[in-house]
Amino acid sequence: MAQSTVTEQRAHYRRSTIWEWITTVDHKRIGILYMFTSLGFFLIGGVLALLIRTQLAVPDNTFLGPGTYNEVFTMHGTIMIFLAVMPLNSAFFNFLIPLQIGARDVAFPRLNAFSYWVFLFGGLLLLSSFIFGAAPNTGWFGYANLTTLTYSPGLNVDFWIFGLQILGIASIASALNFFVTIINMRAPGMRMMRMPVFTWMTLVTSVLLLLAIPSLTIGLVELTFDRYFGTLFFEPTAGASVILWQHLFWIFGHPEVYIMVLPPFGIISEILPTFSRKPLFGYPFVVYSGIAIGFLSFGVWAHHMFAVGLGPVPNSVFATTTMLIAIPTGVKIFNWLGTLWGGSIAIKTPLLFASGFIGMFTIGGISGVMHASVPVDYWQTDSYFVVAHFHYVLFGGSLMAILGGVYYWFPKMFGRMLDDRIGKIQFWITLIAFNMTFFPMHFLGIDGMPRRIYTYQSNMGWDFWNFEETIGAYLLGVSMLIFAFNILKSLRSGERAPADPWDGRTLEWSIPSPVPAYNFAVVPTVHSRDAFWEMKYGSTEETEAQKANLNPTPEAERKIHLPPRSYFPIVAAFGILGMGTGMLMHGDGMAISWYVFGAGILVLTLGLFGWSFEPNH
């Protein structure tokens, strides 16, 4: 009897824990959900990468057929961009922004939960295409008119369309939320030019998302209409110009590159000063460069289209704007080097990844300048040279920084340190394996290997490097397993983290690890950049007063108002999933499709209705 009561209690506790996560509106929990979900998707994308490398290891390989290979490379790209790098950045936005600006939560906590659930459902919808044997297979940028019904009659493209549309909703909601949060929720005295650089980059990224995603949405809506309702946006036989798709896609697609790489710029700009014990070199230059990159990123899209035949004038203009965007990017790299110079550098795992980022991203940036020269791009575009380029930007760049960020903020998230020794081993294996995998792709580009081919003949001179790259890819897989092992081990038995394990400079280090639900017992007043550094090492009376506030009394804690949990966000998100499913069923010609779609709308409406009238205290 007693035994069963205990079991019941445990079961109840477990249920309630899951229920707590489902209904949470706490930005920290949502950040953790984002992190583990996108690490899971990252794992799937990585397995797909290994399938690609296995197929290409030897010439004339029959490991994957062309149909499967095309699905695998399309899903690899789509997953890594939309379900891994973007949401990993989002994990940091969620977890860090309120902490860095001294707020108790984001501006719209329930909208934040909604973003996560929509992202999760969109990702699952996209991945479910594998179960139905209809994974997207037209490349991550799905050029029309290959995607029209004539050339892609299956559900593959439909899964891609509705997966991306749903993910777009999540991105827009989240971007709006962080934009408003950063503008409105800063602690007293946290002026714009006192904000941590990561917060700045999040602000710029949010603006980019708000302006870029709609262009993709429009393209996808037009494609949906072509496929479902017989419109002719991308039908050349009816006189359409299929280049329209490319413009719509890349006006989204190029800012998207910076959406993926600006937050890592921010992460680096936090890690380097902390581990060098120096303020960021040239803070205003770094911030203005980030803003300049944001603006310019909307004026360079046609550099993805130099070989399309736009004509010499557009090509020259876009070559020039592309050269321009390299300037602020270069400025940032020099400022990071300036931060390291003359510092007192602690060689810890986050610092190693941050340095790896500078080194590898520079290579990707340099090859980017090569593509900016239009005639050179006539050779390099759509060859393995460009595959090398964007992996140096997105893996050597974004992911290196994200890994560094995970090592840096893990103690704040979970109250335990990630193992530094394992971390260093992982760093070196990652760095070496990454270069083994991707550097030789430059050589293959010189040897004229086009991207997206599922097989090649052995007389092309491509055998050696393809085989070597496959070895590198598996080694890279090993390094990621070490990372996963480190996370799991440290979650269980990692060294307990103090509030400020790295002698940090920004406000998130001023509060306990893990962070209490209310974040700041007393909202801090900010007097300078690197606010927490100033509190620790400054000697004015104000900073003395701040120090006293860091440890609140229990009575003070109890008075803090926090937003209540809510299940309406997941209900509304579920409605959107229903709408997407209904649209897919229509693509499959199922009679009940419109009922499912309608049910989705109903659930969404009910969710939003309940959400609107939910008591807010």
Added chain:
Amino acid sequence: MARGSDWLKRAVTGACVALLVVILGGCSFFGGGPQSVNHPAGSNMRDIWNLFIPIFWMSVVVFAIVQGVLLYSVIKFRRKPGSPEPHPTHGNTKLEITWTIIPALILAVITVPTIAKVSEFAKVPKNAITVQVVGHQWWWEFDYPGEQVVDADEMHVPVGVPIEVKLRSDDVIHSFWIPRLAGKQDVVPNQNNHLHFTAEEIGTFRGQCAEFCGEQHANMAFTVVVQSQADYDAWLAHNKLPAAEVPSSNQLAQQGQQVFFTAGCVGCHTISGMEVNGVKALGDVGPNLTHVGSRTAIAGEVLPLTQENLAKWVHNPQAVKPGTLMPNLGLTQEQANQVAAFLESLK
């Protein structure tokens, strides 16, 4: 602490050695393939390569400076017991303006010749010979306007003469690329793109579709045969002729001809000047087969042209090239052998 920094030194040295091996390895391992761009054989690719080389060396300098400063800083300024507290430098405006202006100047230096070449590439020389290229899922068609020659998989051009390639697609987007002769140009439905180059060497040069165009994008290759003017003229003259009569001595080919004209092949393929029992082969969906026997490869270069391979192909095209638009006509192996003999005879 000392142990940690030893470990670090070893790791850094290891990484440098690995990088060196990769780079030195690269020097001897790349280049020399049939699609390697580093030995251009056409004017267009030569211009591109000549533009690339200075950009490459500027890149090497930037690369060396950034990596050098990075490694130097991380090693030199790493924290040791008793390291002094660093000076909290917030920036240096002069330095920052300098490193904004220097990259801007380097980029300007790259931009000027870039734009010059872009406009040069857009101007077609007046004496150019035109070849009309049509991209199909997943093979290339080559028409020689005014010559009544339509060919597939193999493009013939004379050496030393400017060639204007006009590009057309009736299905999806492809990209026309002969790496050793010229840069890419996309082949876009409803859009007339073109490209021009002068082949500088006699020989054969492999080309390949470079824009993902569906299931068999990987097997959409072709060969450019660069010939002396005399050889080119002779080739043109021969290919203008209608198809050769099947020699009566070739029993197998005779039978194959009957199969070809009754099994449905004529719905998609043309063999000009040939009529069997009142049936003509005038299809324009698949490659023109009038002189197929004189080519070196079939089906987007998926197989070299031999009688055996032809038989394999017509017997079961889906097995050779999964997803190909050529249907499986259900020919017996015997019929396939006959058709192969017939096609092989069409020199």
